[in-house]
Every structure is written in structure tokens, then in C-alpha cells.
Amino acid sequence: MINLGVNIDHVATVRNARGEKHPNPSTAAKNAIKFGANSITIHLREDRRHINDNDLKIISSIKRIPLNLEIAANSKMLKIALKYKPNYVCLVPEKRQEITTEGGLNLKKNKKKIKHAVQKLNNSKIRTSLFINPSINDIKMAYEIGSDCVEIHTGKISNLIKAKKNFKKEFVKIKKCAIFAKSLNLKVHAGHGLDYKTTKTLNQIKQITEYNIGHFIIGESIQHGLKKVIKKFIKILKK
Numbered sequence: 001m002i003n004l005g006v007n008i009d010h011v012a013t014v015r016n017a018r019g020e021k022h023p024n025p026s027t028a029a030k031n032a033i034k035f036g037a038n039s040i041t042i043h044l045r046e047d048r049r050h051i052n053d054n055d056l057k058i059i060s061s062i063k064r065i066p067l068n069l070e071i072a073a074n075s076k077m078l079k080i081a082l083k084y085k086p087n088y089v090c091l092v093p094e095k096r097q098e099i100t101t102e103g104g105l106n107l108k109k110n111k112k113k114i115k116h117a118v119q120k121l122n123n124s125k126i127r128t129s130l131f132i133n134p135s136i137n138d139i140k141m142a143y144e145i146g147s148d149c150v151e152i153h154t155g156k157i158s159n160l161i162k163a164k165k166n167f168k169k170e171f172v173k174i175k176k177c178a179i180f181a182k183s184l185n186l187k188v189h190a191g192h193g194l195d196y197k198t199t200k201t202l203n204q205i206k207q208i209t210e211y212n213i214g215h216f217i218i219g220e221s222i223q224h225g226l227k228k229v230i231k232k233f234i235k236i237l238k239k
């Protein structure tokens with residue numbers, strides 16, 4: 001079964017543009033689950049540019065919403081995650097100036113810190129995932145760290161496909177990583193920059209069992225509605 005996680009950060013982006021209460025991210029989260037999404041992803045950034053602490057508090061209290069919280073691997077964020085106990089945590093790198101998460105974690109540099117965070121989360125029975133670039137070495141390290149899953153950053157292949165450039169090399173790289181991760185019993189997820197076409201392409205890699213998609217789903221929903229967009233993704237992932 002291939003899972004669709006809907007990232008609702010940009011519902012909060014639109015709300016924050018006016019500094020008021022509308023549109024409500026928790027309503028979007030409930031609707032996405034109602035329309036067939038398997039989980040909801042929110043990224044609590046250090047600058048709270050979209051999702052804020054109150055959103056996390058509300059959404060994590062709604063038991064029918066399987067929640068995937070993305071955070072940087074630092075003690076402040078870890079404390080928040082352990083307080084609200086989402087179902088899943090995905091550790092991501094974070095740079096304040098970036099527009100979006102530009103690459104995977106530097107596991108080599110931050111191995112000790114990330115291992116500590118994963119252990120704490122595992123002790124709290126929170127499923128852990130590490131957002132990584134498609135690299136065999138990073139998968140080895142994710143295994144050594146003891147993470148349950150890896151989420152492969154699909155930004156590069158997405159950009160190549162959208163620009164109609166040759167994406168074969170990147171596709172093979174992701175496929176090799178997915179096969180290797182699965183052989184180590186790591187669950188394989190994918191995310192970043194995905195749309196219908198890129199998801200359809202990546203869905204040929206059967207080892208990938210979860211897609212986390214945000215910007216495209218929320219953007220496309222403005223034109224076609226969240227229900228239609230989610231149903232279309234579910235259809236693609238069933239093939």
C-alpha cells in the first residue's frame with residue numbers, strides 16, 4: 001500500500017499573509033484525511049513562517065489525524081515533539097534564509113545529535129524518519145542511527161522532469177537507494193517538489209511506500225479543490 005501524506009504548511013502561509021484566522025490549517029487537515037490522505041505533514045520551522053505552535057497543539061490533539069511533524073534536530077524542537085507526541089517525526093535540515101528545505105540532512109556532520117534525537121523519539125514510540133539526499137552512504141548512516149524510515153529528497157529529479165531534461169541518472173540513483181534502504185529494513189518515503197507527473201514517474205519504484213506532498217497539492221486545490229486533487233493523487237499511487 002502506497003501512502004499519501006499531505007503537507008498543509010501552505011494553508012498556514014495563506015492565513016499568515018493576513019495575520020488572521022482564515023484559512024484554518026486544522027480544517028484542511030481534517031478534510032485531507034476525509035478525502036483519503038493517509039497522514040498530514042506539518043513543518044514547525046524555527047521562524048514559524050507558516051505552521052505555529054498553536055496549529056501543532058490543535059492538530060496533534062485530533063486523534064483521527066495521523067500526524068507527521070517535520071522538525072530540525074535540535075533540543076528545542078525535540079522538546080516540543082516529545083510534548084505533543086505526533087505519530088511520526090521527520091528530522092529535516094533547516095536554514096533560516098532558505099525558501100524551502102533545499103537538501104537532505106548532513107548525517108556525517110550531525111550523526112551524534114541526530115542519533116540522540118532518534119533515540120528519544122523512539123523511546124516515546126514516535127516513528128522516525130530522516131530527510132536525506134539520495135545517497136547510499138546516507139542510507140547506511142540512517143540505518144546505523146536507528147531511524148525507522150528515510151525520506152528521499154526528490155527536489156532534483158522533480159526539477160529535471162519539470163524542465164523536460166534527462167532525469168534517468170537521478171531516477172536510477174533514487175531507485176538504487178530505495179532498494180538498498182529496503183534491504184536494511186528501512187521504510188522508504190519520498191518528498192519535495194512533487195506534482196502529478198513526478199509522482200507518477202517515481203511510483204515506478206516499488207520500494208517507495210509513502211509520498212509527502214505539499215506545495216503542489218495546496219496550489220492545485222485553489223483551482224480544483226482539495227478533494228479532486230487528493231483523489232487524483234490516490235489514483236496515481238494505485239497504479
Ligand code: PXP
Nearest residue numbers: 101131191192193212213214215
Ligand atoms: N518532505 C519534506 C521532508 C519536506 O521538508 C517538504 C517541504 O517542506 C516536503 C516533503 C514537501 O515538499 P513540497 O511542498 O515541495 O511538496
